[in-house]
Amino acid sequence: MVDNSSEEAKELGKLRDDIDAIDEKIGALISQRAVCAQSVAEVKGRYSDGSDPIFYRPEREAQVLRKAMARNQGPLSDEEYARLFREIMSACLALENPIKVAFLGPEGTFTHEAALKHFGASAKVAPMTAIDEVFREVESGACQFGVVPVENSTEGVVTHTLDSFMSSNLNICGEVVLRIHHNLMVSDVTKTDSITRIYSHAQSLAQCRKWLDAHYPNAERIAVPSNAEAAKRMRSEWNAAAIAGEAAAKLYGLTVLADKIEDMPDNSTRFLIVGQQDVGPSGHDKTSVVIAVKNEPGALHDILEPFHRLGVDLTRVESRPSRTGNWNYVFFIDFDGHVETPKVQTALEEVSRRAADVKILGSYPKGVL
Numbered sequence: 394m395v396d397n398s399s400e401e402a403k404e405l406g407k408l409r410d411d412i413d414a415i416d417e418k419i420g421a422l423i424s425q426r427a428v429c430a431q432s433v434a435e436v437k438g439r440y441s442d443g444s445d446p447i448f449y450r451p452e453r454e455a456q457v458l459r460k461a462m463a464r465n466q467g468p469l470s471d472e473e474y475a476r477l478f479r480e481i482m483s484a485c486l487a488l489e490n491p492i493k494v495a496f497l498g499p500e501g502t503f504t505h506e507a508a509l510k511h512f513g514a515s516a517k518v519a520p521m522t523a524i525d526e527v528f529r530e531v532e533s534g535a536c537q538f539g540v541v542p543v544e545n546s547t548e549g550v551v552t553h554t555l556d557s558f559m560s561s562n563l564n565i566c567g568e569v570v571l572r573i574h575h576n577l578m579v580s581d582v583t584k585t586d587s588i589t590r591i592y593s594h595a596q597s598l599a600q601c602r603k604w605l606d607a608h609y610p611n612a613e614r615i616a617v618p619s620n621a622e623a624a625k626r627m628r629s630e631w632n633a634a635a636i637a638g639e640a641a642a643k644l645y646g647l648t649v650l651a652d653k654i655e656d657m658p659d660n661s662t663r664f665l666i667v668g669q670q671d672v673g674p675s676g677h678d679k680t681s682v683v684i685a686v687k688n689e690p691g692a693l694h695d696i697l698e699p700f701h702r703l704g705v706d707l708t709r710v711e712s713r714p715s716r717t718g719n720w721n722y723v724f725f726i727d728f729d730g731h732v733e734t735p736k737v738q739t740a741l742e743e744v745s746r747r748a749a750d751v752k753i754l755g756s757y758p759k760g761v762l
């Protein structure tokens with residue numbers, strides 16, 4: 394056999410020298426960018442007129458990420474490429490002013506993953522035990538932003554989140570969509586040929602029903618409050634497994650026995666970012682409103698008509714029982730466009746004349762990553 398190891402070492406050595414030289418340039422540019430972000434913070438502070446400067450700018454972040462994707466030449470995918478800029482911005486924002494983000498916990502849930510995907514690893518994230526706790530934490534100012542799930546492509550709307558908006562004055566400041574991949578995971582004490590119990594959140598068990606029927610028809614399926622809780626709980630049981638996301642496997646030191654076991658390959662969940670801040674237009678925005686209709690025939694049609702006539706694209710209409718008793722239902726409506734644009738303003742003025750009540754939940758950039 395020919396010994397190629399010295400040839401390999403030579404070639405690798407040359408390529409690694411190239412990488413070192415490139416890293417040096419990237420490093421210098423990152424430092425230069427960070428200094429620029431510090432100057433941005435100084436300018437924001439100088440012009441804030443005594444009020445707290447607004448450091449986090451979701452509309453600008455969306456533009457930076459979109460520009461990064463547009464200029465990507467490969468071989469990295471647009472998403473991978475933009476994710477690197479996501480982290481650079483996250484670190485720059487932390488230098489300006491570290492932000493604290495509440496999310497529906499515990500750690501290792503998909504909401505945790507969504508929070509990190511949206512804010513990057515430099516944000517301080519705090520797990521909460523319930524959706525209303527996330528809202529309260531942001532309302533009180535203990536955290537500047539919150540992340541909550543709002544709809545899943547397989548299981549539908551998260552009613553708890555929509556209902557929380559009825560009693561809250563928080564705005565929607567952003568959205569993030571996460572592809573949900575489920576994994577069957579075990580610990581180092583699990584006897585993998587003797588799995589008789591599988592823990593997960595009820596929604597995840599439902600999203601993997603066909604796979605479980607095919608592979609573990611006789612295992613007991615046990616619903617627990619979250620996937621992360623499932624991962625934590627099965628660790629000491631030799632005959633148990635859990636279904637959860639990759640983050641939970643990493644966090645609890647588990648081994649993935651089977652990945653991507655969800656029945657629908659494009660299974661995804663949309664999360665909302667809630668906060669006290671109004672967000673300016675980014676160029677590709679969405680607006681969410683909640684509309685109480687009058688309790689009379691044709692009321693919903695009357696509400697939707699101006700959107701249609703003015704060419705405002707509705708992306709979601711969801712009805713929820715009203716809590717006030719003055720009318721039967723409220724409608725959560727999402728549409729394309731920012732509330733500061735004339736077309737959206739005209740549509741909302743017309744709708745306001747026809748509705749019992751209109752509450753604007755926020756305009757925000759469409760999810761980029």
Ligand SMILES: O=C(O)C(=O)C[C@]1(C(=O)O)C=C[C@@H](O)C=C1
Nearest residue numbers: 433448449450453454482485486
């Ligand atoms: O442009 C700004 O306002 C900045 O603060 C800079 C920056 C960035 O790093 O690009 C950082 C944080 C903001 O959320 C948006 C962008």
